[in-house]
Amino acid sequence: MRTSSDLELILREAERIVSPSEEERRRLERVLEEALRRVEESIKRLNLNAEVIAVGSSVRDTWLPNNNELDIFVLFPKGVGDKEVLGSLIVDIAKDAFGDYEQNYAEHPYVRVRYSDFEIDLVPAFKILPGERIISSVDRTPLHNSYVREKLKRPNDVRLLKAFLKSIDAYGAEEKVGGFSGYVCELLIINYGSFLKTIEEASKWGSRVYIDIEHHLTEEYALSAFNGPLVLIDPTDPRRNAAAALTETQFNRFKVAARAFLKNPDIEFFSRGLKGVKGRVSAKQIEEQLSERKTRIIVIEMGDLDLSRELLWSQAKRMARLLNEELEANGFDPLWVSGWTDERDEIFVAMELPSLNLPVIERRQGPPVGSKEEMNFLKSYLGSGFGGPFIEGDRWYVYRKRRHSDAISLINELISSKAPTILRGAKPKILTDRELLLLDRDVLGWIYREMRKEEFFIRYLVD
Amino acid sequence: MRTSSDLELILREAERIVSPSEEERRRLERVLEEALRRVEESIKRLNLNAEVIAVGSSVRDTWLPNNNELDIFVLFPKGVGDKEVLGSLIVDIAKDAFGDYEQNYAEHPYVRVRYSDFEIDLVPAFKILPGERIISSVDRTPLHNSYVREKLKRPNDVRLLKAFLKSIDAYGAEEKVGGFSGYVCELLIINYGSFLKTIEEASKWGSRVYIDIEHHLTEEYALSAFNGPLVLIDPTDPRRNAAAALTETQFNRFKVAARAFLKNPDIEFFSRGLKGVKGRVSAKQIEEQLSERKTRIIVIEMGDLDLSRELLWSQAKRMARLLNEELEANGFDPLWVSGWTDERDEIFVAMELPSLNLPVIERRQGPPVGSKEEMNFLKSYLGSGFGGPFIEGDRWYVYRKRRHSDAISLINELISSKAPTILRGAKPKILTDRELLLLDRDVLGWIYREMRKEEFFIRYLVD
Known part of the structure; x- marks a missing residue:
């Protein structure tokens, strides 16, 4: 058990490493300014009626070092058309302003461009005033921007929280992670006042938590109206739980990590996330695990998919859930089933099974x-x-x-009958054990992590 | 669906085949008379104070054709000594009267002798008057004898019921069967009045049944005081459930068979039991099953046991239950585990498993x-x-x-640590699959029946 002065020293050191250098700040500001100007010029050239604003952590001063990502919103008047119209307008702007672009689609169209080593998301939205009905969920972002800029007193504490969450793999609301978004981090710091207070409170969280900074709702109503372990009412829209994407696993992981950090404060709770430890492994390491465990690995590889990053993740996760259910129902008793994507054009679903065959x-x-x-x-x-x-x-x-005594044939049937429609065309390759050698080291790293499921913070809790 | 005249014809035909011939009757009476005389003469020669009586189906006229079994009780005054004394006295008598004998022991010592093609159980007991406190459970038998002889109007209906129960493998209270004893059959006929009425009532039995011919107890008290699906108060001793040995499986099997018989009356419901269909099978038939099912069979063989028939059965069953529990608890998911004995000096426990090995x-x-x-x-x-x-x-x-990933080593450990003490000395042989060829055809027949679990009467229910 360390003393509280240890804690202070660690927090001071952590604040140092989570803060971007002056040089980095200047570079980001310069790139953002240039990018905004390019977008504005394109809008003029294309003769569009739209307003350009920077949003996200870059303008809220909550971005982490080496985070070369910017968000620029282009706000259109409501009359301009539907989402499809917004999608084609933003493509026109991206082409004109930056040349090359990558088209994306979550529930809403947007494009990603690369500009002077930065990745910039260009998002079209409708211009909304506070309290006005939104059309698309991104329409809220400018409101979030104003709210956070007005209320957030300690941006560096958001940086600490983000680095902490990255270190325990719980940062990000996207399906891949199911964790805490940047906005949720900001709201938690606004609510609790500081990083340390947030960690202290989180370490005592029960099974469900209700936070409503602007006192929009009653606790009883909110807990019955929203699902999920953390009900964090969006101050700019009481109809929305800002933490809706948070899974129970990540909620609990954060609680345990907070307890572990308070018991044994250590810089690793911040540095890990900044370093982005991924850990590539060799096929040999997996083979060693398999020969010790006497289990079998199956990997399904589906390539040549023309889908956005978000869709790749959600399809990979969906396939994994589907396969897990069916394997369970048919008695194959999987140790785990997991989905992954290279974020380009391939998704993978891997699983570890006691055996590829069951009795007939x-x-x-x-x-x-x-x-x-x-x-x-x-x-x-x-x-x-x-x-x-x-x-x-x-x-x-x-x-x-037994309806299925062979895991491979069950999987094949499942893919052809129950796979999400957008994957139906994909020709899956099914690899087992020794064929894993054929896979990329990133894929192997993911499989190895699933097999080991190591959580660095547990040793701080037990120590 | 057959008509009621079919039913009458079948019952008439059944009564014919379950009744011993006049010649057989005469032979049984002659052998019984001779045996009783021999025992009486021995008692005189050995200068013992004891009374000899014939008990069981032979004197109640409820024995089935080709049932060459007799029961003779030797009643001693209470002062003679304990069970051990009774045991040595009955051995002296058996030696003197018949020469060769087989010593047996259930909860009570007795001997079995062979005499002119008959198997005779010679059982020592204390002489008890109705209402007097018994010392050993066999002391009741003479009371049962008198009760049944007094109350039973239709001995042939007991024969029908016994043949019916034999046909569905539910006759006998011994651990091997867990079914209906001869005495229970007699009490059911006394209670319901006839075989047909017994079957009609049984087909309507619920999940628990209370029968108390002499109205000794109240239903509420009896159902709470006794376990088991059938609470059949012994008319000669209200502290005893005469059907205590009946398992839930056999209770339900009888109910279903009764329904099946009423739906489609057929002579098979009687003839099967009289023929004593056993069905020997070859190792090849089992191998064929295994290759279709893709399961594995393990057989544990423990030989050279110096135990009575009853103890052989109860140890075999006990080992099977123990193994079933442990295999379940360790994830081996057995399809079945079953105990058997050759009734001489070997017990066997066999099981069918999805696999001999689990992941580590x-x-x-x-x-x-x-x-x-x-x-x-x-x-x-x-x-x-x-x-x-x-x-x-x-x-x-x-x-x-996993604590045990290898079924064979789990079984070995279990035998050395948890097997009943009287089996500890036995050197078990563990056979799998192809080694089954080494086994006797009777053993194979038992294994095959466990694999198939066919019940002839179900087709009459479904037809």
């Missing part, structure tokens, strides 16, 4: 003896199975043919 | 995040396992080494 027969419980379902059960199975129907205690049982 | 690792659920058990869990597993501890939802999980 299974013992199936039927209805109680004498119940009204009895006759149907008996008629279905009499003479058709591998034994029985027979009575045990007060129930019928039967040995019947 | 298992996923184990831990306590909720933040609970007071959390720290113990984390300390136990941190760095010691195959991955984790990690959080999923609101719980801790870990991948840990």
Whole structure:
């Protein structure tokens, strides 16, 4: 157990490493200014009626070092058209202002451009006043911007929280992470006043937490109206839980990490996230694990997908959930099933199974003896199975043919019948064990992490 | 669906085949008379104070054709000594009267002798008057004898019921069967009046049944005082449920068979039991099943046991239950585990498993995040396992080494640590799959029946 002066020293050191250098600040400001000017000039050239604003951490002063990302919103009057119109207008602007671009689509169209080593998201939105009904969820962003700029007293504490969350892999609201968004970090610091207070409070959070900075709602109503472990009412829109994307796992991971940090404050809780430890591994390391564990790995690879980054992640995760359910239901008892994407054009779903094959027969419980379902059960199975129907205690049982005794054929069937429509065309490659050698080291790193599931912060909790 | 005249014809035909011929009757009476005389003469020669009586189905006229079994009780005054004394006295008598004998022991000593093609159980007991406190459970038998002889109007209906129960493998209270004893059959016929009425009532039995012919107890008290699905108060001793040995499985099997018979009356419901269909099978038939089912069979053989028939059965069943529990608890998911004995000096426990080996690792659920058990869990597993501890939802999980990943080694450990003491000395042989060829055809027949679990009567229910 360290002393509180340790804690102060660690926080001072952490603040130093999470703050961008003066040089970095100047560079970001310069690039942002140039990018804004280019967009404004394009709007003029294209003769559009639109307003350009910078949003996100770069203008709220909550960005982390080496974070070369900028967000620029282009606000159109409501009359201009629907989302599709916005999508094509922003493409026109991106082409004109930056030449090359990558088209993206979450629930809303946007484009990503590269400019002088920065990645810039160009997002079209409708101009909304506070309290006015939004059309698309991004329309809120400028309101968030104003709110945070007005209320946030300690931007550096947001940096600490972001670095902390990155270090425990809980930063980001996107499906890949299911964690805390930048805006949620800002609201938590606004609510609790400081990083340390946030950590102290989080370490005591119960199973559900309600935070409503502007006192828009009552706790009772809010907890019944919203799902999720953290109900954090958006100060700019009480109809919205700003932490809706947060999963129970990430909520609990943050609570435990906060306890661990308070017990043993250490710079690793910040530095890890800034370094972006990924850990590539070799196929050999995985083979060693497999020969120790005596399990089998299956990897499904679906390539040549023309989907946005967000869609790649959500499809990968969705496929993983689907496969997990079906493998469970068919008795394959997976240790884990996980989805991943290279964020270009491939998604992967990997899983670790006790065995690729199950016996052809299974013992199936039927209805109680004498119940009204009895006759149907008996008629279905009499003479058709591998034994029985027979009575045990007060129930019928039967040995019947398992619907799927081969994991690979189950997966193949699943892909062709239940995969999300946008993946139907993809020709999946199914690899097992030794074929893993063929995979990229990033893919292997992800599989290895799933096998090991190491959480660095637990040792600080147990120490 | 057959008509009621079909039913009458079948019952008439059944009564014919369950009744011994006149010649057989005469032979049984002659052998019984001779045996009784021999025992009486021995008692005189040995100068003992004891009374000899014939008991059981032979004197109640409820024995089935080809049932060459007799029961003779030797009643001693209470002062003669304890069970051990009774045991040595009955051995003296058996030696003197018949020469060769087989010593047996259930809860009570007795001997079995062979005499002119008959198997005779010679049982020593204390002489008890109705209402007098018994010392050993066999002391009741002479009372049962008198009761049944006095009350039973239709002995042939007991024969029908016994043949019916034999046909569905539910006749006999011994551990091997867990079914209906001869005495229970007699009491059911006394209670319901006839075989047909018994079957009609049984087909309508609910989940628990209370029968108290002499109205000794109240239903409420009886159902709370006794376990088991059928509470059949012994008319000669209200402290005893005569059907205590009946398992829920056999109770339900009888109910279903009764329904099946009423729906489609057929002589098979009687003839099967009289023929004693056993069905020997070859190792090849089992191998065929295994290659279709893709399961594995393990057989444990323990030989050279110097135990009575009853003890052989109860030890075999006990070992099977123990193994079933442990295999379940360790994730081997057995399709069935079953105990058997050759009734001489060997017991066998066989089981069908999806696989002889499981992965070395298992996923184990831990306590909720933040609970007071959390720290113990984390300390136990941190760095010691195959991955984790990690959080999923609101719980801790870990991948840990399975305690037993090899069924054979689990079984070996179990036999050396948890087997019943009287089996500890036995050197078990463990056979799998192809080694089954080494086994006797009776053993194979039993294994095959366990794999198939066919119940002939179900087709009559479904037809």
